[in-house]
Amino acid sequence: xxxxxxxxxxxxxxxxxxxxxxxxxxxxxxxxxxxxxxxxxxxxxxxxxxxxxxxxxxxxxxxxxxxxxxxxxxxxxxxxxxxxxxxxxxxxxxxxxxxxxxxxxxxxxxxxxxxxxxxxxxxxxxxxxxxxxxxxxxxxxxxxxx
Amino acid sequence: xxxxxxxxxxxxxxxxxxxxxxxxxxxxxxxxxxxxxxxxxxxxxxxxxxxxxxxxxxxxxxxxxxxxxxxxxxxxxxxxxxxxxxxxxxxxxxxxxxxxxxxxxxxxxxxxxxxxxxxxxxxxxxxxxxxxxxxxxxxxxxxxxxxxxxxxxxxxxxxxxxxxxxxxxxxxxxxxxxxxxxxxxxxxxxxxxxxxxxxxxxxxxxxxxxxxxxxxxxxxxxxxxxxxxxxxxxxxxxxxxxxxxxxxxxxxxxxxxxxxxxxxxxxxxxxxxxxxxxxxxxxxxxxxxxxxxxxxxxxxxxxx
Numbered sequence: 001x002x003x004x005x006x007x008x009x010x011x012x013x014x015x016x017x018x019x020x021x022x023x024x025x026x027x028x029x030x031x032x033x034x035x036x037x038x039x040x041x042x043x044x045x046x047x048x049x050x051x052x053x054x055x056x057x058x059x060x061x062x063x064x065x066x067x068x069x070x071x072x073x074x075x076x077x078x079x080x081x082x083x084x085x086x087x088x089x090x091x092x093x094x095x096x097x098x099x100x101x102x103x104x105x106x107x108x109x110x111x112x113x114x115x116x117x118x119x120x121x122x123x124x125x126x127x128x129x130x131x132x133x134x135x136x137x138x139x140x141x142x143x144x145x146x
Numbered sequence: 147x148x149x150x151x152x153x154x155x156x157x158x159x160x161x162x163x164x165x166x167x168x169x170x171x172x173x174x175x176x177x178x179x180x181x182x183x184x185x186x187x188x189x190x191x192x193x194x195x196x197x198x199x200x201x202x203x204x205x206x207x208x209x210x211x212x213x214x215x216x217x218x219x220x221x222x223x224x225x226x227x228x229x230x231x232x233x234x235x236x237x238x239x240x241x242x243x244x245x246x247x248x249x250x251x252x253x254x255x256x257x258x259x260x261x262x263x264x265x266x267x268x269x270x271x272x273x274x275x276x277x278x279x280x281x282x283x284x285x286x287x288x289x290x291x292x293x294x295x296x297x298x299x300x301x302x303x304x305x306x307x308x309x310x311x312x313x314x315x316x317x318x319x320x321x322x323x324x325x326x327x328x329x330x331x332x333x334x335x336x337x338x339x340x341x342x343x344x345x346x347x348x349x350x351x352x353x354x355x356x357x358x359x360x361x362x363x364x365x366x367x368x369x370x371x372x373x374x375x376x377x378x379x380x381x382x383x384x385x386x387x388x389x390x391x392x393x394x395x396x397x398x399x400x401x402x403x404x405x406x407x408x409x410x411x412x413x414x415x416x417x418x419x420x421x422x423x424x425x426x427x428x429x430x431x432x433x434x435x436x437x438x439x440x441x442x443x444x445x446x447x448x449x450x
Contacts, residue, residue, distance in 0.1 A: 003172065004166070004167070007166070008232060008233070008234075008257070032233070033228065033231070033235045034233055035231065036233045037233050038227075038233065038257045039233070039234065040236045040237075041235060041239075041240065042237075042240055042243065043237075046243075050243065050246045050247060053246050053247050057158070057162055057253055057254060058162070058254060059165065086159060087159055
């Protein structure tokens, strides 16, 4: 028997919008797997509707969006809105790409989690997601890394 | 409304939550399955085969075939967990994106979570829940390398083994037991060179068996070709129902119960014999006791 708090962290990694660069998303997906997460990878050109439908069916703890199209100011708020509309308020929405600092602040003010730009270490990313998800599950400190 | 009722009403978020509860074998999950019953009406179809044979694409084409007649389809896509980190990369949905927004299709990716001898208990539970929630058929997709494919024929009523021309020496398939478990053999990517040779090799391999030879179907899943024929074969098995599937279900129930009982007994045994194990292990490692003698000693009180 395992308890729910100890279950592996599940993360959806998706590419939203129309740009065709998924190298970064694949690197992130592999890093999250290596950190012990269960990563659902859905690849390129996901609409916000597809992203939230997948997040629901997979009961993920977090959604990581990779964006290089410049459409972040419409896509992040839309995904956040749809997550809330279906009752997935608990789900952490985070991501990365080329996003100007002012936009990052505006998106975080809306309730989007931390957003990561070029040069971020993979460890910073996995630590952030682990800590944030554990806090949202109501678990004080993250369990030791296996 | 409680979770079981919400699931019965078709609430997809409740179902997703329920799957998490049963996959993780929580007490709430056990209670949920007890409240819902474990189904038993859905046709559970295992789809297995070597990597790259086109299993996920074929699953997607099969979903489309069933959706055309308004069936509700549940899919469990199982990928291996890393034995080192416990992490997993679950990418089967990429081939099934066309069905993401369809509320009559529910796809869940599951990690194998390193269960000894194949599928984690959570996969059986998840299949029970989709069945109880009214999905029919329930498709279970697993990569057929190692022991997973032998296990999937226990979890499924019908096992479909998918091969592609050039996707592996057919002799390897025979060695690994992949052909013995097939109720239906699919040659996918049948437009590729080598399809005829593969079919001839399969034909001669299955004719050697004592049991009834499984039918061989050619498909090109990316174009949907051969998929109606495959669906017809699957429907035929489901319609034959009782006699064909009852034996398989009895075997499944027996295997599950044995596995669960074994696990509980082993846990109890090692809780009380942990120290005796350590002592014996040191003696064996230092060459003062044979492994066989150590085992007899460990099991002595049990026999008494």
